[in-house]
Amino acid sequence: MKNGVILAIFSSLVFSIVNVLVKAASFAIPPAEIAFFRSIIGAVIIFFMMKYSKISFSTTGIPLLVLRGVLGALYLTAYFYTIAMIPLTDAVILVHLSPIFVILLSAIFLKDKISSDAMFFLFIAFAGATLLLKPYQFESYTMDAFVGILSALFAAGAAISIRHLTKKHHSYEIIFYFLAIATVISVPLMWNDFVMPNLLELFYLILIGVVSLLGLIFLTKAFTHENAIVVEVTRYIGIAFNAMWGYLLFAEVPDLLTVVGGVLIVGACIALSRKAKVKDLLGWKSVGKQEEIRKEV
Secondary structure, three states: OOHHHHHHHHHHHHHHHHHHHHHHHOOOOOHHHHHHHHHHHHHHHHHHHHHHOOOOOOOOOHHHHHHHHHHHHHHHHHHHHHHHHOOHHHHHHHHOOHHHHHHHHHHHHOOOOOOHHHHHHHHHHHHHHHHHHOOOOOHHHHHHHHHHHHHHHHHHHHHHHHHHHOOOOOHHHHHHHHHHHHHHHHHHHHHHHOOOOOHHHHHHHHHHHHHHHHHHHHHHHHHHHOOHHHHHHHOOHHHHHHHHHHHHHHOOOOOHHHHHHHHHHHHHHHHHHOOHHHHHHHOHHHHHHHHHHHHHO
């Protein structure tokens, strides 16, 4: 097995552990507060990384940096909310819809064309998402799962902005804006529901920030050893890791609709990633590494 693939698998394992920590912390700590600690810890680390690397802040392109930060902040908050409210496997599968939304948003805002084959796989992916929504069950589950779909939409919007930002801005600066703005946005969201964490919960919150950075390092190294598309497809193993943790730690057993919906979504995304037009559409040839950093930081 190639080093890049091994690193991609290991990064997926690390990020699945982050999701477990988020799930564990969410039993007492509101999702917005988790997002706050996750963001502020990451922002401080990235700031010092910028200083160490002697990377200065840009004086141009600020509006797009802010937009990317806002979209990333909304993604992070919605994703943590989804992890807190529904089974871990369902939440992770839903956020993997983001490549699908990248294609749709590229078609809408960048006027990229979608082939008939791509349209077919888009339909398959959304059919899978419909199964995960479980509309026949009680309303709260449906709405919580819908927030998971929104998190994928926000992530896709951030990816579209990154396609332009990476042409003029260092990835560290893009990440810093994301985390700094996420910190600011999470403050009013958690203001009325702030819970003073105990020592164990504070330990969880610090680990979420630090371990996420560790996963990012492994993921970045994976892209230096392997093709971005191979890494992207390999990372779907993260769904299996999250399903394992959900079963072992939270007694979550995926039902038949989750399994079928997950297979449809993952299968459609992998099929789309193999098409040359879709590769270009997703920007994997030029900004694959930056988009992955966007997803996980």
